[in-house]
Amino acid sequence: MNWDAFLAPYAQAVEELKVKLRGIRKQFGLESSHSPIEFVTGRVKPVKSILEKAELKQVTSFEQIENEIQDIAGLRIVCQFVDDIYQVAEMIRERNDLTIIAEKDYIKKNKDSGYRSYHQIIEYPVETIHGKKIILAEIQIRTLAMNFWAINEHSLNYKYKGRIPVEIKSRLKRAAEAAFKLDEEMSKIKKEIQEAQRIFHHK
Numbered sequence: 001m002n003w004d005a006f007l008a009p010y011a012q013a014v015e016e017l018k019v020k021l022r023g024i025r026k027q028f029g030l031e032s033s034h035s036p037i038e039f040v041t042g043r044v045k046p047v048k049s050i051l052e053k054a055e056l057k058q059v060t061s062f063e064q065i066e067n068e069i070q071d072i073a074g075l076r077i078v079c080q081f082v083d084d085i086y087q088v089a090e091m092i093r094e095r096n097d098l099t100i101i102a103e104k105d106y107i108k109k110n111k112d113s114g115y116r117s118y119h120q121i122i123e124y125p126v127e128t129i130h131g132k133k134i135i136l137a138e139i140q141i142r143t144l145a146m147n148f149w150a151i152n153e154h155s156l157n158y159k160y161k162g163r164i165p166v167e168i169k170s171r172l173k174r175a176a177e178a179a180f181k182l183d184e185e186m187s188k189i190k191k192e193i194q195e196a197q198r199i200f201h202h203k
């Protein structure tokens with residue numbers, strides 16, 4: 001088997017899930033109610049990153065890779081408010097087209113880096129010409145503020161190859177707290193904001 005063949009079901013899953021999750025946003029829009037989803041993105045993990053993670057986890061075969069690396073197919077759902085994250089997580093739990101096998105709440109307990117997000121690892125069936133194949137995928141659910149922080153920290157991690165200088169690291173931790181404070185402040189005026197957005201939407 002080659003990489004293209006190995007990754008094909010993952011690419012298929014990412015495309016299908018993007019359509020399905022964006023569909024949720026669309027439905028809320030049609031009913032003129034606040035969508036807990038702001039936007040959805042997705043990607044298949046680049047081969048280079050898969051190999052790096054495989055080395056870290058000391059796995060070698062495709063079979064081990066598909067069981068051990070859970071984010072080869074990655075979906076990201078970005079929300080306006082922290083409450084929305086839990087609403088979306090519950091909606092995904094109730095779906096019949098996927099099965100949740102693990103959930104990690106890095107919001108109630110953030111990671112040491114300052115990272116916050118809600119993760120769900122799912123089993124998702126993909127129809128192939130050889131029949132049904134169940135693959136693993138990771139759904140990350142986070143607010144716009146958490147996303148802003150995470151993409152910036154991710155860039156720095158890339159630049160410093162995972163060894164961010166302590167000075168920058170501590171600034172990042174403070175930035176993470178500031179982002180969370182922003183989420184808390186926005187939550188307090190959520191009703192006001194939603195009312196304003198409803199009026200804007202009607203116009």
Ligand code: 0O2
Nearest residue numbers: 014015018019022025038039040041042043076078144147
């Ligand atoms: P809409 O109507 O804007 O919601 P594709 O499947 O080809 O459409 P692609 O090119 O793979 O998507 O891109 P990706 O990275 O999966 O997702 C891009 C989508 O995320 C686009 O939505 C962007 O508008 C949206 N997006 C990315 N970053 C931001 C952001 O910072 N703010 C907002 N509001 N949206 C963002 P669509 O598909 O155009 O749909």
Ligand code: 0O2
Nearest residue numbers: 045049053070071104111113114115119149150151153154
């Ligand atoms: P990418 O594609 O570069 O984002 P585990 O197998 O559970 O022991 P794993 O798989 O690292 O460990 O799971 P975890 O910790 O839940 O993280 C999975 C993904 O969450 C990461 O994927 C990141 O996308 C995101 N993430 C986790 N921690 C951080 C962080 O401190 N900063 C940022 N920016 N993102 C984080 P990858 O593998 O890094 O891939």
